[in-house]
Amino acid sequence: MNVQHHLTDETIQDYAAGSLTASMETLVACHLTVCNQCRHKAMLAENVGGSLFDDMEPAAVAGSAMDLLARAAMMPEHSAPSSPASKPAFKGVPLPLARQLPADLDDLDWRRIAPGIKQFNLSSQHRKHGAFQLLHLDPGVVLSAHSHNDRELTYLVQGSYTDEIGQFKAGDIADLDGHDQTHQPVVDSKEPCIALIATQSPVNYSGVFSKIMQPFVGI
Numbered sequence: 001m002n003v004q005h006h007l008t009d010e011t012i013q014d015y016a017a018g019s020l021t022a023s024m025e026t027l028v029a030c031h032l033t034v035c036n037q038c039r040h041k042a043m044l045a046e047n048v049g050g051s052l053f054d055d056m057e058p059a060a061v062a063g064s065a066m067d068l069l070a071r072a073a074m075m076p077e078h079s080a081p082s083s084p085a086s087k088p089a090f091k092g093v094p095l096p097l098a099r100q101l102p103a104d105l106d107d108l109d110w111r112r113i114a115p116g117i118k119q120f121n122l123s124s125q126h127r128k129h130g131a132f133q134l135l136h137l138d139p140g141v142v143l144s145a146h147s148h149n150d151r152e153l154t155y156l157v158q159g160s161y162t163d164e165i166g167q168f169k170a171g172d173i174a175d176l177d178g179h180d181q182t183h184q185p186v187v188d189s190k191e192p193c194i195a196l197i198a199t200q201s202p203v204n205y206s207g208v209f210s211k212i213m214q215p216f217v218g219i
C-alpha cells in the first residue's frame with residue numbers, strides 16, 4: 001500500500017501517551033497497520049515517553065499505548081482467513097476497524113443522508129461530543145466545504161478523494177486540526193469512497209445548505 005498522507009507528530013505523541021479518544025485510537029491503529037513510517041515514529045514516541053517516566057513510576061509506563069502498538073504491529077495488512085474461533089475479518093478492512101463492525105462493508109445498515117452519501121454511525125454519543133462514523137460516498141460526490149474547531153482524523157478505507165490538501169487514497173490518513181483551512185473533498189475514484197472519520201467536536205460548515213445538513217451528517 002502506497003501511503004502518501006500521514007499522522008502528525010503531535011497526534012503520534014498523543015497516541016503514544018494514551019491521551020487520544022477511543023475512536024481516534026482506532027483510526028491511528030488502522031493507519032499503523034499499513035504505514036511503517038508512522039509505526040516507527042509511534043514506537044520512538046513510546047520509548048521517549050517511557051524513558052521520561054522511568055524515573056518516576058516504572059510500573060505504570062508500559063500501559064495501554066504499548067499494548068495498542070503491539071497489537072497494531074501484529075495486525076496484518078490484509079485479512080487472514082478466519083478461524084471458527086475468531087470473529088471473521090472483513091475484506092479490505094483493517095482489523096482495528098473490523099473489530100467494531102457488525103458486518104462486512106457491503107452488508108452494513110447504511111443510512112442515506114444525502115444523494116450519493118450514506119453514513120454508518122459507530123458512536124452512541126451525542127454529536128456535540130464529536131463523531132465516529134463511516135461515510136460511503138459515490139464517485140463524483142462533492143462534500144460541503146468545512147473547517148475544523150478541533151482535531152479531525154479521516155482514514156481512507158476504500159476509493160479516493162481530492163481536496164485542497166491533496167489526493168487521499170486507501171491507507172492514507174488526513175490529520176487535521178483547527179488551524180487548517182476550509183476544505184472541500186471531491187470523490188475522484190471509480191469505486192465508492194469509504195472513509196472512517198473521528199472528530200472531537202462538530203465542524204464548521206460554510207453554506208446554508210450545509211448548515212441544514214449538519215445535524216444529519218453529524219460531522
Ligand SMILES: [Zn+2]
Pocket residue numbers: 003005006007031035036037038039
Ligand atoms: Zn503514516
